[in-house]
Amino acid sequence: MIELEGVGRSFTVRRRTGRLLRREKAVVHAVRDLSFSVAPGEFVGYLGPNGAGKSTTIKMMTGILTPTEGRLRVAGLDPSRRRTVLARRIGVVFGQRTTLWWDLPLRDSFELVRHLYKVDRNTFRQRLDELTELLELTSFLHTPVRQLSLGQRMRGDIAAALLHAPPVLVLDEPTIGLDVVSKAALRAFLSELNAERGTTVLLTTHDLGDVERLCNRVMVIDQGRLSFDGTVEDLRATAPDESSIEDVVARLYTGGGTAAAEPAQQLGSSVAQ
Amino acid sequence: MPAHRRGVVFQLYLRIAGYGFRRHSTYRAAALAGAFTNTIFGVLRAYVLIALWEARPGLGGYDVADAVTFCFLTQAFIGPMQVFGGTLQLAQRVRSGDVAIDLMRPASLQLWTMADDMGRAAYLFLVRSVPPTLVGAALFGITVPDSPWHWSAFGVSFVMGVLVSFGWRYLVALSTCWINDDRGVNALSVILTGFFSGMVLPLNLFPGWLGAFANAAPWAAMVQVPADVYLGTREVWGALAFQGAWAAVLLGLGAFATAGARRKVVIQGG
Numbered sequence: 001m002i003e004l005e006g007v008g009r010s011f012t013v014r015r016r017t018g019r020l021l022r023r024e025k026a027v028v029h030a031v032r033d034l035s036f037s038v039a040p041g042e043f044v045g046y047l048g049p050n051g052a053g054k055s056t057t058i059k060m061m062t063g064i065l066t067p068t069e070g071r072l073r074v075a076g077l078d079p080s081r082r083r084t085v086l087a088r089r090i091g092v093v094f095g096q097r098t099t100l101w102w103d104l105p106l107r108d109s110f111e112l113v114r115h116l117y118k119v120d121r122n123t124f125r126q127r128l129d130e131l132t133e134l135l136e137l138t139s140f141l142h143t144p145v146r147q148l149s150l151g152q153r154m155r156g157d158i159a160a161a162l163l164h165a166p167p168v169l170v171l172d173e174p175t176i177g178l179d180v181v182s183k184a185a186l187r188a189f190l191s192e193l194n195a196e197r198g199t200t201v202l203l204t205t206h207d208l209g210d211v212e213r214l215c216n217r218v219m220v221i222d223q224g225r226l227s228f229d230g231t232v233e234d235l236r237a238t239a240p241d242e243s244s245i246e247d248v249v250a251r252l253y254t255g256g257g258t259a260a261a262e263p264a265q266q267l268g269s270s271v272a273q
Numbered sequence: 274m275p276a277h278r279r280g281v282v283f284q285l286y287l288r289i290a291g292y293g294f295r296r297h298s299t300y301r302a303a304a305l306a307g308a309f310t311n312t313i314f315g316v317l318r319a320y321v322l323i324a325l326w327e328a329r330p331g332l333g334g335y336d337v338a339d340a341v342t343f344c345f346l347t348q349a350f351i352g353p354m355q356v357f358g359g360t361l362q363l364a365q366r367v368r369s370g371d372v373a374i375d376l377m378r379p380a381s382l383q384l385w386t387m388a389d390d391m392g393r394a395a396y397l398f399l400v401r402s403v404p405p406t407l408v409g410a411a412l413f414g415i416t417v418p419d420s421p422w423h424w425s426a427f428g429v430s431f432v433m434g435v436l437v438s439f440g441w442r443y444l445v446a447l448s449t450c451w452i453n454d455d456r457g458v459n460a461l462s463v464i465l466t467g468f469f470s471g472m473v474l475p476l477n478l479f480p481g482w483l484g485a486f487a488n489a490a491p492w493a494a495m496v497q498v499p500a501d502v503y504l505g506t507r508e509v510w511g512a513l514a515f516q517g518a519w520a521a522v523l524l525g526l527g528a529f530a531t532a533g534a535r536r537k538v539v540i541q542g543g
Contacts (some may be wrong), residue, residue, distance in 0.1 A: 064376040064535070087379035099374050101292055103299045108292065115285040116380060144299070 001075060001168055002038040002061065003198045007031060008069035008224075009056055030056040031224040034070070037218075038202060040167070041196045045215035046204045053224040054204045056098070058172055060094055075168055080128075088117055091161035095173035099172040100145040100155055106156045107141045110163060124163065134189055151182030158186070162193070171203045175210055182264045187213050195266035208245045220252055228252060280383065286388040293392020304400040307352060312405040315348035319413055333477035340475075342416045345409030346500045347472055352401030353431075354438040355392040355494045356472045358463035361386060365457040366448040376535065383524070383531050386446075387439055401405045418503060426509045430502040433516035437494040440523025441466070447527070450534040471497030477503055491519040 012253045028265045029054040036046050048054050059065035060072060062242050063079030072079060075089040100109040112125045135155040140148055148156065154174060161169065171190075175183050191214055195201050203210060211218055211232065218235050220228035221272055228235065232245075239248045299306070322340040326332060332451045335343065350356055363386050366372040375382055409415055445462045449455045467473055467494035476487045476497045487493060494516040501507035 002497055061371065062377050066536075083377075084379040087377060088414060092374075092377055094374065097371050097374050099378075101296065103296045104292060108295075112285075112288060112292065115281075116378060118281060 001040045001042070001071045002011070002055075002202065004037070005035050005072070006070035007057075007060065007067045007072050009053075009060060009065065031060070031067075031221075033232050034067075034221070034226055036219060036229060037227060038200060040200050041194070042217055043191075043201045043215050044203065045204075045211040045218045046202055046221065047218060047249065048204075048221035052221045054221060055172060056224075057168055057221065058092070058202075060203065061170060062086070062090060072191070075109065088164060089166055089168060091164070091166040091169045093154075093157050093161045093169070093171050093174055094244060095154065095171070095176040098145070098153060099160055100153065100156055101121060102146050103144055103263065105142045105144055106148070111154070113160050113163045117142065119164055126158075127163055127238065131162060134192070136160055136185070146168045151178050151186075151266055154178060154182070158189070166199070166213050168200045168202070171201065171205075173205055174203070175207050183207070190214060192210070201256075208249060212245060220229065220249075223252065257270045281386050282344070286384055289385060289388035290392040290395070293389035294396045295392075296389075296395040298392045299402075303350075304397065305315050307397075308401045311348045311351055312408050313403055315345050315405050315409050316412065317329070318348070319344045319409065319448075323413075324453070331533070333475055334506060335475065335477070335504075338416050339506070340511065341413045342504060343475055343500055345406050345413075345415055346503055347396075347496050348409070349402035349406045350434065352397035355437050355442060356438075356458060356466055356470055356496060357379070357483060359467065360441065360459055361390065361446040362450045363440050363443070367446070367449040368454070381531075382525050383443065386443060386525075387436075390439045390442075391435065394439075413458075416504065423505065426513070427499065427503045430499040430509075430516060430532055431494055433513065433520055434499040436520045437491055437523060438466075438514060440520055441495075442489060443527045444523065444530060447530045450530075460512045466492050466495065469493065469496045471500065475500075491523060494519045498505060 005126075010027050010029045013026050013028055015026055016023055028134055034053075034057065046054055046057070056065065059077055060067050061074050063074075063081075066080040076088060077086045077089070100106065101112070108116065110128060113119075114121075119127070132141065134221035136159065137152075137155060137159060140152050145153060145156065158171075158174065158203050173192075175186060178186065187210065190203075192200060194201050194214075201214075203215065207213065216231060218228065218230065218232055219226060220235075228238065235252075236242075236245065239251045242248045242251060319341050322344050323337060326335065326337045327338045330336065347356075363372070363375075365383075366375060370384075376384065378385070406415070418427055441462070445458050446455060448458050452458065469476075469487045469490050471487075471493060476484060476493055478484075479487050488497070498507065498512050498516055502509060504510050
């Protein structure tokens with residue numbers, strides 16, 4: 001469903017040097033030589049410290065960012081070349097951003113999604129009823145989005161991403177800022193979506209509870225490279241003496257684990273002339 | 274594209290325009306405050322222009338009634354044409370990185386933004402254009418087009434003015450992709466638009482090369498030209514062709530810039 005082969009993305013940035021009006025070009029590698037594939041129906045956690053390249057990967061998978069190296073296919077398409085076709089086969093949710101119309105009732109944003117993805121009226125009504133029930137949207141379906149709580153807005157965003165029934169769902173930190181109850185409800189929904197509809201899910205998160213409860217596979221990206229790929233049990237096994245999953249992941253991020261052999265080098269300073 | 278698909282696409286953008294209209298209608302207090310301000314300044318400007326035209330009758334080819342009409346017409350353009358700078362939300366979305374979501378949608382960023390802005394203009398026309406003009410008409414008396422043909426020519430010219438204004442503001446907003454902040458460009462845009470549109474003074478009072486430049490530049494298409502079409506002081510087809518040409522140029526540049534932004538896109542944050 002998702003295939004990456006040697007994918008890299010570098011950005012050229014101009015930096016001011018000490019001398020007046022002189023600038024030098026520098027190349028920053030946000031992602032380099034990234035290869036993995038996700039089979040249909042998998043629920044994959046995509047972890048990594050801030051600035052590791054998670055969002056860059058997602059932007060390449062959705063086609064809004066073109067990789068500078070390598071090959072990438074999502075739902076059988078080359079994302080950057082077939083962006084609009086792909087958009088109909090993929091759902092994307094950013095926990096820190098929203099696709100909903102801030103000043104209008106939630107229901108109106110859904111109606112626009114129907115027109116945007118050309119979903120016919122009956123199918124739309126059926127899906128909306130289903131999502132309304134599963135995500136418990138009834139009480140605020142007609143409330144302007146700006147009046148929703150974060151948990152409500154998040155559920156609204158997830159519904160909006162699923163109204164065209166995409167076979168792939170990409171979630172970028174969907175549980176950020178949610179309280180324990182909202183989190184649990186969201187996890188139950190995602191788990192059901194994956195188990196019953198077979199929707200392939202790729203999830204980035206800093207909440208390891210999400211990973212433990214949802215993902216049958218975990219990938220860790222660090223400094224733009226994949227540093228771990230396996231099950232949650234495999235992940236624990238990288239640091240058998242650590243008791244909590246947080247500590248296991250912390251060791252992986254800080255290079256204490258076996259997987260990260262490279263000298264620690266933060267993205268911001270990994271500048272090649 | 275087959276006709277039925279074109280119909281579906283048109284429906285999408287029509288709906289977005291409707292949402293733009295409703296979105297702005299939620300800021301009712303702001304719109305009413307704007308209408309009030311437009312009216313008060315309209316009255317002040319009217320007195321200034323009356324004094325000017327009484328001292329210099331026939332200046333720029335206008336008589337006193339034309340000048341007063343010009344005053345209230347241009348006050349009516351402030352909202353829909355965003356003469357005193359109205360940034361598109363797009364600029365803020367580029368700054369914050371929210372534009373990532375807009376770029377993912379299977380729709381044109383430019384048409385989407387344009388539809389939203391047309392909805393805004395339609396709402397502001399009703400709230401900020403009509404009432405001040407009526408007040409002006411009641412207080413000073415203004416001239417009115419004499420035929421349905423003349424009215425419809427003005428209608429088309431008005432919409433073209435909004436399109437040119439959008440085309441310009443879209444470029445200003447998209448510049449954020451390259452310079453990270455739109456405040457400087459925006460301040461410049463406000464000055465250029467205010468001065469060269471005919472908002473501050475009718476462009477036919479500008480002398481020599483300055484007048485020639487102002488009358489040829491895109492900002493004239495936002496205020497001076499539709500006002501002239503209303504007053505009947507400019508040949509209609511020439512006026513519409515001028516506006517159409519600038520709309521085409523600016524929207525074309527906008528499409529070009531959108532493609533460039535997609536290629537270079539460095540989406541900020543997260």
